[in-house]
Amino acid sequence: MGTFRSIVFSSVVAGFIVGLIVTVAQQFGTVPLILKAEVFEKAAEAQQHEAAAAPQTAVAGHDHAAHDHAAHDHADHDHGAGAWEPRDGFERNAYTAAANVLNAIGFALLLAGFFAVRSGATGEGVAWHEGLLWGLAGFAVFTIAPGLGLPPELPGVPAAPLLSRQIWWLAAVLATAAGLALIVFRRSAPAAIAGVILLALPHLIGAPELEHVETNVPSSLSHQFVVAVTVTSLIFWTLLGAATSLAFVRFDVGADRLS
Protein backbone atom coordinates (compact mmCIF):
# COMPACT_ATOMS: atom_id res chain seq x y z
CA MET A 1 0.00 0.00 0.00
CA GLY A 2 2.99 2.29 -0.43
CA THR A 3 1.55 4.39 -3.21
CA PHE A 4 -1.85 4.81 -1.56
CA ARG A 5 -0.22 5.94 1.65
CA SER A 6 2.07 8.40 -0.16
CA ILE A 7 -0.92 9.88 -1.99
CA VAL A 8 -2.97 10.24 1.19
CA PHE A 9 -0.11 11.69 3.27
CA SER A 10 0.91 14.23 0.64
CA SER A 11 -2.74 15.19 0.02
CA VAL A 12 -3.38 15.76 3.71
CA VAL A 13 -0.27 17.93 4.09
CA ALA A 14 -0.87 19.97 0.91
CA GLY A 15 -4.63 20.19 1.52
CA PHE A 16 -4.16 21.39 5.09
CA ILE A 17 -1.76 24.19 4.11
CA VAL A 18 -3.65 25.30 0.99
CA GLY A 19 -7.04 25.01 2.72
CA LEU A 20 -5.92 27.39 5.46
CA ILE A 21 -4.34 29.86 3.02
CA VAL A 22 -7.44 29.93 0.84
CA THR A 23 -9.61 30.45 3.95
CA VAL A 24 -7.65 33.65 4.60
CA ALA A 25 -7.99 34.69 0.93
CA GLN A 26 -11.77 34.09 1.10
CA GLN A 27 -12.07 36.33 4.18
CA PHE A 28 -10.96 39.20 1.95
CA GLY A 29 -12.57 38.02 -1.29
CA THR A 30 -15.76 36.01 -1.21
CA VAL A 31 -16.97 35.93 2.41
CA PRO A 32 -17.68 39.69 2.81
CA LEU A 33 -19.80 39.54 -0.36
CA ILE A 34 -21.71 36.47 0.90
CA LEU A 35 -22.47 38.29 4.17
CA LYS A 36 -23.65 41.39 2.26
CA ALA A 37 -25.91 39.27 0.05
CA GLU A 38 -27.39 37.54 3.09
CA VAL A 39 -28.68 40.90 4.32
CA PHE A 40 -30.73 41.19 1.10
CA GLU A 41 -31.69 37.51 1.31
CA LYS A 42 -33.02 37.86 4.85
CA ALA A 43 -34.91 41.05 4.02
CA ALA A 44 -36.59 39.29 1.09
CA GLU A 45 -37.48 36.32 3.29
CA ALA A 46 -39.03 38.59 5.92
CA GLN A 47 -41.07 40.30 3.19
CA GLN A 48 -42.32 37.00 1.87
CA HIS A 49 -43.26 35.94 5.39
CA GLU A 50 -45.34 39.06 5.90
CA ALA A 51 -47.03 38.79 2.52
CA ALA A 52 -47.81 35.12 3.00
CA ALA A 53 -48.89 35.46 6.63
CA ALA A 54 -51.49 38.18 6.02
CA PRO A 55 -54.29 36.17 4.37
CA GLN A 56 -53.70 33.17 6.58
CA THR A 57 -54.20 34.61 10.03
CA ALA A 58 -57.30 32.51 10.73
CA VAL A 59 -55.78 29.11 9.97
CA ALA A 60 -52.73 27.94 11.82
CA GLY A 61 -50.73 24.65 11.76
CA HIS A 62 -51.25 23.03 8.41
CA ASP A 63 -51.33 26.21 6.36
CA HIS A 64 -48.37 27.60 8.17
CA ALA A 65 -46.30 24.67 7.01
CA ALA A 66 -47.47 25.19 3.44
CA HIS A 67 -46.57 28.87 3.41
CA ASP A 68 -43.24 28.11 5.02
CA HIS A 69 -42.47 25.78 2.17
CA ALA A 70 -43.46 28.35 -0.46
CA ALA A 71 -41.54 31.17 1.15
CA HIS A 72 -38.40 29.14 1.48
CA ASP A 73 -38.51 27.56 -1.91
CA HIS A 74 -35.31 29.08 -3.23
CA ALA A 75 -33.70 30.24 -0.06
CA ASP A 76 -34.60 27.35 2.17
CA HIS A 77 -31.30 26.11 3.41
CA ASP A 78 -29.78 27.66 6.44
CA HIS A 79 -32.18 30.18 7.83
CA GLY A 80 -35.56 28.63 8.34
CA ALA A 81 -35.70 24.87 8.26
CA GLY A 82 -34.52 24.47 11.83
CA ALA A 83 -31.45 22.38 10.98
CA TRP A 84 -28.29 23.15 12.89
CA GLU A 85 -26.09 25.89 11.48
CA PRO A 86 -22.88 27.41 12.85
CA ARG A 87 -23.25 30.73 14.62
CA ASP A 88 -21.97 33.79 12.75
CA GLY A 89 -18.46 34.86 13.59
CA PHE A 90 -15.79 32.53 14.89
CA GLU A 91 -17.85 29.33 14.74
CA ARG A 92 -18.96 29.89 11.16
CA ASN A 93 -15.41 30.74 10.05
CA ALA A 94 -14.00 27.70 11.86
CA TYR A 95 -16.37 25.44 9.91
CA THR A 96 -15.45 27.27 6.72
CA ALA A 97 -11.75 26.64 7.42
CA ALA A 98 -12.41 22.95 8.16
CA ALA A 99 -14.51 22.55 5.02
CA ASN A 100 -11.84 24.33 2.96
CA VAL A 101 -9.16 21.96 4.29
CA LEU A 102 -11.32 18.89 3.53
CA ASN A 103 -12.17 20.24 0.09
CA ALA A 104 -8.48 20.88 -0.65
CA ILE A 105 -7.56 17.38 0.57
CA GLY A 106 -10.23 15.93 -1.74
CA PHE A 107 -8.89 17.72 -4.80
CA ALA A 108 -5.29 16.98 -3.75
CA LEU A 109 -6.19 13.26 -3.69
CA LEU A 110 -7.27 13.57 -7.32
CA LEU A 111 -4.10 15.47 -8.30
CA ALA A 112 -1.75 13.14 -6.42
CA GLY A 113 -3.51 10.14 -7.97
CA PHE A 114 -2.62 11.52 -11.40
CA PHE A 115 0.93 12.30 -10.22
CA ALA A 116 1.34 8.69 -9.05
CA VAL A 117 0.19 7.26 -12.38
CA ARG A 118 2.28 9.78 -14.30
CA SER A 119 5.49 9.24 -12.34
CA GLY A 120 4.90 5.48 -12.47
CA ALA A 121 4.77 5.71 -16.27
CA THR A 122 7.71 8.09 -16.77
CA GLY A 123 9.85 6.87 -13.86
CA GLU A 124 10.38 10.45 -12.75
CA GLY A 125 8.69 12.46 -10.04
CA VAL A 126 6.31 15.26 -11.03
CA ALA A 127 8.17 18.56 -10.59
CA TRP A 128 6.41 21.49 -8.88
CA HIS A 129 6.23 23.30 -12.20
CA GLU A 130 4.34 20.43 -13.80
CA GLY A 131 2.22 20.23 -10.66
CA LEU A 132 1.32 23.89 -11.13
CA LEU A 133 0.21 23.14 -14.71
CA TRP A 134 -2.00 20.32 -13.37
CA GLY A 135 -3.39 22.86 -10.93
CA LEU A 136 -4.22 25.20 -13.81
CA ALA A 137 -5.95 22.28 -15.53
CA GLY A 138 -7.97 21.80 -12.34
CA PHE A 139 -8.87 25.50 -12.44
CA ALA A 140 -10.09 25.13 -16.03
CA VAL A 141 -12.01 21.93 -15.29
CA PHE A 142 -13.56 22.77 -11.91
CA THR A 143 -13.90 26.58 -11.98
CA ILE A 144 -13.92 27.99 -15.52
CA ALA A 145 -15.93 25.31 -17.36
CA PRO A 146 -18.82 24.91 -14.87
CA GLY A 147 -18.68 28.64 -14.08
CA LEU A 148 -19.43 29.63 -17.68
CA GLY A 149 -22.84 28.00 -17.53
CA LEU A 150 -23.47 28.37 -13.80
CA PRO A 151 -21.72 31.56 -12.69
CA PRO A 152 -20.78 31.66 -8.99
CA GLU A 153 -23.99 32.61 -7.21
CA LEU A 154 -24.61 34.61 -4.06
CA PRO A 155 -27.13 33.60 -1.37
CA GLY A 156 -30.53 35.08 -2.13
CA VAL A 157 -30.28 34.75 -5.90
CA PRO A 158 -32.87 32.21 -7.11
CA ALA A 159 -31.64 29.49 -9.45
CA ALA A 160 -32.86 26.37 -11.24
CA PRO A 161 -33.52 23.23 -9.15
CA LEU A 162 -30.41 22.14 -7.26
CA LEU A 163 -30.15 18.60 -8.57
CA SER A 164 -30.35 19.67 -12.23
CA ARG A 165 -27.55 22.18 -11.65
CA GLN A 166 -25.41 19.61 -9.85
CA ILE A 167 -25.85 17.18 -12.75
CA TRP A 168 -24.92 19.83 -15.33
CA TRP A 169 -21.94 20.90 -13.19
CA LEU A 170 -20.67 17.31 -13.07
CA ALA A 171 -21.25 16.82 -16.80
CA ALA A 172 -19.32 20.02 -17.59
CA VAL A 173 -16.44 18.91 -15.35
CA LEU A 174 -16.24 15.41 -16.89
CA ALA A 175 -16.52 16.66 -20.49
CA THR A 176 -13.87 19.35 -19.94
CA ALA A 177 -11.47 16.93 -18.22
CA ALA A 178 -11.91 14.36 -20.99
CA GLY A 179 -11.57 17.02 -23.70
CA LEU A 180 -8.33 18.42 -22.24
CA ALA A 181 -6.92 14.90 -21.75
CA LEU A 182 -7.60 14.03 -25.40
CA ILE A 183 -5.87 17.21 -26.59
CA VAL A 184 -2.87 17.02 -24.25
CA PHE A 185 -2.14 13.28 -24.20
CA ARG A 186 -3.28 11.97 -27.60
CA ARG A 187 -1.63 14.60 -29.80
CA SER A 188 -3.43 13.64 -33.00
CA ALA A 189 -5.75 15.76 -35.13
CA PRO A 190 -8.88 13.58 -34.70
CA ALA A 191 -8.33 13.43 -30.93
CA ALA A 192 -7.86 17.20 -30.81
CA ILE A 193 -11.10 17.76 -32.75
CA ALA A 194 -12.97 15.36 -30.48
CA GLY A 195 -11.40 17.14 -27.49
CA VAL A 196 -12.55 20.59 -28.61
CA ILE A 197 -16.06 19.25 -29.27
CA LEU A 198 -16.11 17.81 -25.74
CA LEU A 199 -15.00 21.16 -24.31
CA ALA A 200 -17.82 22.96 -26.13
CA LEU A 201 -20.55 20.34 -25.70
CA PRO A 202 -21.85 21.18 -22.19
CA HIS A 203 -22.16 24.87 -23.18
CA LEU A 204 -23.96 24.02 -26.44
CA ILE A 205 -26.45 21.96 -24.43
CA GLY A 206 -26.68 24.78 -21.90
CA ALA A 207 -26.91 24.90 -18.13
CA PRO A 208 -30.31 24.72 -16.44
CA GLU A 209 -31.61 28.20 -15.67
CA LEU A 210 -34.79 29.90 -14.53
CA GLU A 211 -36.86 31.74 -17.13
CA HIS A 212 -37.47 34.60 -14.76
CA VAL A 213 -35.08 35.61 -11.99
CA GLU A 214 -36.25 38.13 -9.44
CA THR A 215 -33.86 39.13 -6.68
CA ASN A 216 -33.04 42.21 -4.70
CA VAL A 217 -29.36 41.28 -4.53
CA PRO A 218 -27.72 44.02 -6.67
CA SER A 219 -26.15 42.78 -9.90
CA SER A 220 -22.96 44.73 -9.13
CA LEU A 221 -22.58 42.55 -6.01
CA SER A 222 -23.06 39.40 -8.09
CA HIS A 223 -20.46 40.62 -10.56
CA GLN A 224 -17.93 41.31 -7.79
CA PHE A 225 -18.62 37.81 -6.48
CA VAL A 226 -17.85 36.17 -9.83
CA VAL A 227 -14.49 37.97 -9.89
CA ALA A 228 -13.75 37.13 -6.23
CA VAL A 229 -14.54 33.42 -6.72
CA THR A 230 -12.43 33.24 -9.87
CA VAL A 231 -9.41 34.90 -8.24
CA THR A 232 -9.57 32.88 -5.01
CA SER A 233 -10.03 29.67 -7.02
CA LEU A 234 -7.01 30.55 -9.16
CA ILE A 235 -4.95 30.99 -5.96
CA PHE A 236 -6.37 27.71 -4.64
CA TRP A 237 -5.58 25.65 -7.74
CA THR A 238 -2.09 27.00 -8.49
CA LEU A 239 -1.05 26.55 -4.84
CA LEU A 240 -2.67 23.11 -4.59
CA GLY A 241 -1.06 21.88 -7.82
CA ALA A 242 2.42 22.99 -6.80
CA ALA A 243 2.10 21.98 -3.12
CA THR A 244 0.67 18.53 -3.88
CA SER A 245 3.42 17.73 -6.38
CA LEU A 246 6.12 18.89 -3.95
CA ALA A 247 4.62 16.83 -1.12
CA PHE A 248 4.04 13.77 -3.28
CA VAL A 249 7.61 13.71 -4.62
CA ARG A 250 8.82 13.83 -1.01
CA PHE A 251 6.53 11.05 0.30
CA ASP A 252 6.89 8.90 -2.80
CA VAL A 253 10.69 8.71 -2.52
CA GLY A 254 10.48 6.55 0.57
CA ALA A 255 7.98 4.17 -1.03
CA ASP A 256 9.15 1.81 -3.70
CA ARG A 257 8.14 3.58 -6.89
CA LEU A 258 6.62 0.45 -8.36
CA SER A 259 4.80 -0.97 -5.39
Next chain:
Amino acid sequence: MSQSQVTHLPVAAGQVGRLSQALMAMVLGVFVIGMVGFSHIDVVHNAAHDVRHSNAFPCH
Protein backbone atom coordinates in the same frame (compact mmCIF):
# COMPACT_ATOMS: atom_id res chain seq x y z
CA MET B 1 15.21 -16.89 -20.46
CA SER B 2 13.14 -18.10 -17.58
CA GLN B 3 14.98 -15.64 -15.39
CA SER B 4 13.79 -12.64 -17.42
CA GLN B 5 10.22 -13.83 -16.99
CA VAL B 6 10.70 -14.00 -13.26
CA THR B 7 12.08 -10.45 -13.12
CA HIS B 8 9.37 -9.02 -15.38
CA LEU B 9 6.41 -10.35 -13.52
CA PRO B 10 6.73 -8.33 -10.30
CA VAL B 11 7.26 -5.12 -12.31
CA ALA B 12 4.02 -5.59 -14.22
CA ALA B 13 2.16 -6.51 -11.06
CA GLY B 14 3.69 -3.49 -9.31
CA GLN B 15 2.46 -1.12 -12.00
CA VAL B 16 -1.04 -2.51 -11.79
CA GLY B 17 -0.83 -2.09 -8.03
CA ARG B 18 0.24 1.52 -8.40
CA LEU B 19 -2.63 2.27 -10.78
CA SER B 20 -5.26 0.61 -8.60
CA GLN B 21 -3.94 2.36 -5.50
CA ALA B 22 -4.02 5.71 -7.30
CA LEU B 23 -7.60 5.01 -8.40
CA MET B 24 -8.56 4.10 -4.84
CA ALA B 25 -7.12 7.39 -3.55
CA MET B 26 -8.99 9.30 -6.26
CA VAL B 27 -12.29 7.61 -5.35
CA LEU B 28 -11.64 8.70 -1.77
CA GLY B 29 -11.03 12.24 -3.04
CA VAL B 30 -14.29 12.26 -5.00
CA PHE B 31 -16.11 11.07 -1.88
CA VAL B 32 -14.62 13.88 0.25
CA ILE B 33 -15.44 16.54 -2.37
CA GLY B 34 -18.95 15.13 -2.77
CA MET B 35 -19.53 15.35 0.96
CA VAL B 36 -18.19 18.91 1.34
CA GLY B 37 -19.65 20.36 -1.85
CA PHE B 38 -22.64 18.30 -2.97
CA SER B 39 -24.29 16.55 -0.04
CA HIS B 40 -28.00 17.38 0.34
CA ILE B 41 -27.86 16.83 4.13
CA ASP B 42 -28.86 20.16 5.73
CA VAL B 43 -26.30 20.11 8.51
CA VAL B 44 -23.43 19.38 6.11
CA HIS B 45 -24.71 22.10 3.79
CA ASN B 46 -24.85 24.66 6.58
CA ALA B 47 -21.39 23.84 7.90
CA ALA B 48 -19.79 24.13 4.46
CA HIS B 49 -22.11 26.90 3.21
CA ASP B 50 -19.51 29.60 2.58
CA VAL B 51 -17.10 27.11 1.02
CA ARG B 52 -19.76 25.91 -1.42
CA HIS B 53 -20.51 29.47 -2.50
CA SER B 54 -16.83 30.40 -2.67
CA ASN B 55 -16.09 27.43 -4.93
CA ALA B 56 -19.16 28.06 -7.09
CA PHE B 57 -20.55 24.61 -6.29
CA PRO B 58 -24.28 24.61 -7.03
CA CYS B 59 -25.86 25.65 -3.74
CA HIS B 60 -29.41 25.95 -2.27
